[in-house]
Amino acid sequence: xxxxxxxxxxxxxxxxxxxxxxxxxxxxxxxxxxxxxxxxxxxxxxxxxxxxxxxxxxxxxxxxxxxxxxxxxxxxxxxxxxxxxxxxxxxxxxxxxxxxxxxxxxxxxxxxxxxxxxxxxxxxxxxxxxxxxxxxxxxxxxxxxxxxxxxxxxxxxxxxxxxxxxxxxxxxxxxxxxxxxxxxxxxxxxxxxxxxxxxxxxxxxxxxxxxxxxxxxxxx
Amino acid sequence: xxxxxxxxxxxxxxxxxxxxxxxxxxxxxxxxxxxxxxxxxxxxxxxxxxxxxxxxxxxxxxxxxxxxxxxxxxxxxxxxxxxxxxxxxxxxxxxxxxxxxxxxxxxxxxxxxxxxxxxxxxxxxxxxxxxxxxxxxxxxxxxxxxxxxxxxxxxxxxxxxxxxxxxxxxxxxxxxxxxxxxxxxxxxxxxxxxxxxxxxxxxxxxxxxxxxxxxxxxxxxxxxxxxxxxxxxxxxxxxxxxxxxxxxxxxxxxxxxxxxxxxxxxxxx
Numbered sequence: 042x043x044x045x046x047x048x049x050x051x052x053x054x055x056x057x058x059x060x061x062x063x064x065x066x067x068x069x070x071x072x073x074x075x076x077x078x079x080x081x082x083x084x085x086x087x088x089x090x091x092x093x094x095x096x097x098x099x100x101x102x103x104x105x106x107x108x109x110x111x112x113x114x115x116x117x118x119x120x121x122x123x124x125x126x127x128x129x130x131x132x133x134x135x136x137x138x139x140x141x142x143x144x145x146x147x148x149x150x151x152x153x154x155x156x157x158x159x160x161x162x163x164x165x166x167x168x169x170x171x172x173x174x175x176x177x178x179x180x181x182x183x184x185x186x187x188x189x190x191x192x193x194x195x196x197x198x199x200x201x202x203x204x205x206x207x208x209x210x211x212x213x214x215x216x217x218x219x220x221x222x223x224x225x226x227x228x229x230x231x232x233x234x235x236x237x238x239x240x241x242x243x244x245x246x247x248x249x250x251x252x253x254x255x256x257x258x259x260x261x
Numbered sequence: 262x263x264x265x266x267x268x269x270x271x272x273x274x275x276x277x278x279x280x281x282x283x284x285x286x287x288x289x290x291x292x293x294x295x296x297x298x299x300x301x302x303x304x305x306x307x308x309x310x311x312x313x314x315x316x317x318x319x320x321x322x323x324x325x326x327x328x329x330x331x332x333x334x335x336x337x338x339x340x341x342x343x344x345x346x347x348x349x350x351x352x353x354x355x356x357x358x359x360x361x362x363x364x365x366x367x368x369x370x371x372x373x374x375x376x377x378x379x380x381x382x383x384x385x386x387x388x389x390x391x392x393x394x395x396x397x398x399x400x401x402x403x404x405x406x407x408x409x410x411x412x413x414x415x416x417x418x419x420x421x422x423x424x425x426x427x428x429x430x431x432x433x434x435x436x437x438x439x440x441x442x443x444x445x446x447x448x449x450x451x452x453x454x455x456x457x458x459x460x461x462x463x464x465x466x467x468x469x470x471x472x473x474x475x476x477x478x479x480x481x482x483x484x485x486x487x488x489x490x491x492x493x494x495x496x497x498x499x500x501x502x503x504x505x506x507x508x509x510x511x512x513x514x515x516x517x518x519x520x521x522x523x524x525x526x527x528x529x530x
Contacts, residue, residue, distance in 0.1 A: 071301045078300030098378060105315055105376045112315075116378075180330045181312040239309040243379055246309060249302050250380030261375055 045215065048222045056226035063233025064241050071245050081256075082249050090255030091248045097261075098247060119164040122157040123193065127225070130154050132204065155204070158197050165194030185235060192231055195224040286356060286397055291349030294396045298389060299345065306381040307342045310335055316373035316383070322366050334373040334383040337362050341386050344393070360399050363390045392502025400501055407497040408506055415490020415513055417497055418460040426488050428463040429470065436471040436478075443478045445470075448521065449485035455523040456484050457494035457514060462529065469529070484527075491517035494528040 042050070075082055097103045106113045127133060131148035138145045149157070169190045172178045199221035202208050208217060232240050239246075254261045316334040317323050323332035330336065340359045344351055369384035377383075394400065407417040414421065420428075426447065433445040446452060456477070462469045477484045486492060491513035498506035518526050 071305060073301075074304070075301035078297065079302050082302075094380065098380075105378060108319075108376065109315065175314070177314045177317055177328075177330045177333060178312065181314055181333060181335055183312075186312050236309050236311055239311065239379060242305050242309050246302070246305050247380040249305075250374060250382055253382065254374075261380065 045219055045222075048219050048226075052226060053222070056229045059234075060229040060232055063230075064238070067233055067238050068241060068245070071242070075249070079249065082252050085252050085256035087252060087255055090251040090260055093260050094247050094251035095244065115164050115167065118160060119168075122161045122164075123197075125149070126154060126157050126161065126197070130200075155201070158201050161197045162194055162201065165190055165197070169194075189231065189235055189237060192224075192228050193237070196221065196228050199224050286351065286353055288349035288351070290396060291344065291351070291393060294393055295345065295349070295389075298392070302382070303341070303386060303389070306379070306386065307338070307345075309379055310381055311379070313378070316377055316381075319373045319376040320367075321370075321372075331362075332366055334367070335381075337367055338383055338386045338390075341390055344390075356394060356397060356399055359390055360394055363387050363394070364401065388499075388502040390502075391500070392504070395501045395503060404497055404501050408501065408503060411493075411498060411506055411510055415510075416460040416493035417495055418464040418493075420460055420463050422488060422490075425463055425492065428467055429486055432467050432470045432474060436474050440475055440478055443474060445474050446485040448488050449483075450520075451522050452485035453483040453523065454485070454525045454527050455518050455521055456486055456527050456529075457492050458486075458529045459495050460493040461495075473529070485521060485523065487517040487521060489513075489517060491515075 101113060101117055126149070129147070129149045131151065131154065134145060134148050137143075148154075169187065172182055172187060172190065199217065203214065203217050203221045206214060212220070228237075231237055251261055312335060314333060314335065317328070317330075317332075320332055320334050323329065323334075326332050340362065344359075367384070367387045369387050371382065371384045374380060374382050374384065410417050410419040413419065416425075429445050429447060433443065436445075437443040454477075456473065458470060493510070494514065496507050496510050498504075498510060514526060
């Protein structure tokens with residue numbers, strides 16, 4: 042087995058397993074522990090407040106958007122591209138088609154995918170810069186805050202290099218493929234293991250607070 | 262009005278309570294205290310906070326301190342994360358730092374939560390930190406006395422039932438001199454409104470009770486005051502995160518409302 046086959050085979054399986062099982066563990070733990078120690082959520086649970094809070098924050102209809110519109114525009118665009126590009130990229134869909142699953146679905150046009158990739162890289166760089174330059178953010182940040190921004194941006198940067206052969210002069214496209222796959226796997230693994238777990242815990246955190254504020258008559 | 266001054270009386274001039282520090286810090290006690298209380302929400306919040314600092318300028322402490330970064334709400338709860346990580350192994354000096362932050366740099370208004378993309382409830386974590394400090398005997402002196410009073414007498418000023426009823430009767434006498442026919446109904450079953458006061462009113466400001474009585478009288482409202490505990494609507498136990506006592510205080514009021522079969526409970530201004 043070549044190194045690439047290992048990275049794109051067993052290691053990929055492992056990454057997906059950590060990603061999926063890790064997130065399931067996060068969810069099950071939240072539900073299990075909260076049933077015992079956060080009974081208030083269940084005593085006052087109301088879908089109305091939970092649904093409304095999701096709607097307001099998944100779409101830009103909330104007080105923070107009004108307060109910091111420029112930053113939040115970047116946040117929304119960043120998250121949208123971050124989720125859409127890896128799933129709807131032609132190059133990825135082909136891999137799914139060729140895999141044992143044989144799944145297929147419509148892909149993004151190349152130009153749009155390129156553009157969205159560059160958007161993710163640019164915004165990640167801006168966020169990193171903001172974190173380094175702002176005195177407040179520097180104080181709040183620990184190593185993982187910087188590292189995770191790099192980890193989230195890296196698959197897009199290396200992906201762009203792979204598709205465009207940017208670094209062909211230095212690295213073979215074979216090595217670049219490996220680097221890109223590894224960076225994607227690193228990100229998948231880090232999602233359940235770090236603050237990136239807000240991928241699913243966002244809903245639990247917002248939902249719980251929406252119930253808490255909702256029972257006092259405030260829909261957040 | 263209460264004639265005698267109780268030994269536990271709190272001076273209204275007491276503005277900066279001092280820390281009671283008779284106890285030594287017990288890490289195991291801190292762990293045992295936090296274990297049943299740190300639920301799924303607290304763990305999630307500490308894990309997912311993106312340190313984005315959007316909460317910074319939602320905080321009046323941040324805005325009025327010349328934007329001191331230590332006033333960022335997300336920064337203030339680092340203590341909870343640290344105490345959990347250190348398994349309670351912290352010293353007095355550390356807890357004094359925590360004390361300063363949770364009592365003097367956050368009044369648990371929850372405004373930051375409304376602007377946090379994850380809806381992280383900073384105030385709830387500050388409250389838990391206050392409760393943790395209480396478990397180690399670190400509690401503002403005034404609040405400690407008030408809580409002892411609540412437990413012993415049901416009100417924060419340790420006003421006895423006799424003193425309370427006498428005060429109301431005296432208020433009725435005084436107020437009816439001005440408005441003839443004015444009554445302050447005590448324990449009137451089936452009244453529409455049960456009125457509750459701040460225990461400082463019978464102790465220091467009975468004129469407040471008289472003024473309210475006048476308003477109720479002129480408005481022709483059907484109201485009453487309960488003679489048993491439950492009439493003090495302040496809840497200072499809440500401020501030290503003493504949930505048990507806080508619950509008792511509220512339950513007393515509900516109990517009285519049920520007994521008197523009132524439709525509404527009104528609280529003092």
